[in-house]
Amino acid sequence: MYILGISGSPRLEGNTDLLLENSLEGARSRGAETEKVILNNLKFSPCQECADMLNNGNCKVKDDIQQVYQKVLKADAVIIASPIFFGSLSAQTKMMIDRFQCAWRGKYLFNTDIFASKKRIGAFISVEASERQDFFDNAKAVIKNFFSVINAVYKEEFFCAGLDEKGSVLRHADFLKQAFELGLRIC
Ligand SMILES: Cc1cc2nc3c(=O)[nH]c(=O)nc-3n(C[C@H](O)[C@H](O)[C@H](O)COP(=O)(O)O)c2cc1C
Numbered sequence: 001m002y003i004l005g006i007s008g009s010p011r012l013e014g015n016t017d018l019l020l021e022n023s024l025e026g027a028r029s030r031g032a033e034t035e036k037v038i039l040n041n042l043k044f045s046p047c048q049e050c051a052d053m054l055n056n057g058n059c060k061v062k063d064d065i066q067q068v069y070q071k072v073l074k075a076d077a078v079i080i081a082s083p084i085f086f087g088s089l090s091a092q093t094k095m096m097i098d099r100f101q102c103a104w105r106g107k108y109l110f111n112t113d114i115f116a117s118k119k120r121i122g123a124f125i126s127v128e129a130s131e132r133q134d135f136f137d138n139a140k141a142v143i144k145n146f147f148s149v150i151n152a153v154y155k156e157e158f159f160c161a162g163l164d165e166k167g168s169v170l171r172h173a174d175f176l177k178q179a180f181e182l183g184l185r186i187c
Contacts, residue, residue: 001032004075008082008093010040015127015169019179020081026183039092047098057106057114065099077121077186084128088138097146104149115151122152129164
């Protein structure tokens with residue numbers, strides 16, 4: 001199994017990154033091959049709604065997001081991890097998702113579903129400083145739309161509230177364990 005983790009946090013070794021890493025470690029302990037993409041390290045533009053957009057599910061803008069399409073294509077499971085920023089996904093996460101509009105267009109308007117090759121497992125991890133369930137719900141609604149475009153079933157979620165300082169999740173062994181177990185369950 002090849003499991004792709006996508007981190008939408010700008011903080012390396014921040015709460016999102018650490019939880020995602022624990023879930024990937026859980027998957028690796030079951031023999032899965034894993035890879036982590038840190039969106040903040042990629043150079044890509046937000047969707048430009050090109051007037052001459054392709055109809056075949058692909059994006060004509062050649063930047064680092066092209067490698068994400070290839071990794072998602074290969075993935076048996078995709079774990080998206082994003083902090084809550086202003087009540088929803090981080091900009092990095094949303095920017096990546098918008099770049100899948102080409103796939104949405106191919107799938108729903110032109111009957112060319114580039115992710116149809118397999119049914120994927122989708123998981124969502126999120127972290128916030130407050131205790132607002134509605135923020136997680138906002139983010140989850142977008143992730144569900146994204147998963148339907150990449151032919152992934154929304155199978156697992158793990159939301160951690162009350163974490164703000166960088167790395168403060170390390171003081172919560174239970175959260176780290178639950179993230180690890182999410183990785184186990186995916187396999
Ligand atoms: C730009 C920005 C916006 C944020 N907005 C929210 C918010 O709306 N609600 C909330 O509970 N926490 C908010 N936070 C706090 C983060 O969700 C929190 O610090 C989280 O632990 C960061 O995860 P990270 O370490 O993976 O980056 C915000 C933080 C930043 C930097």
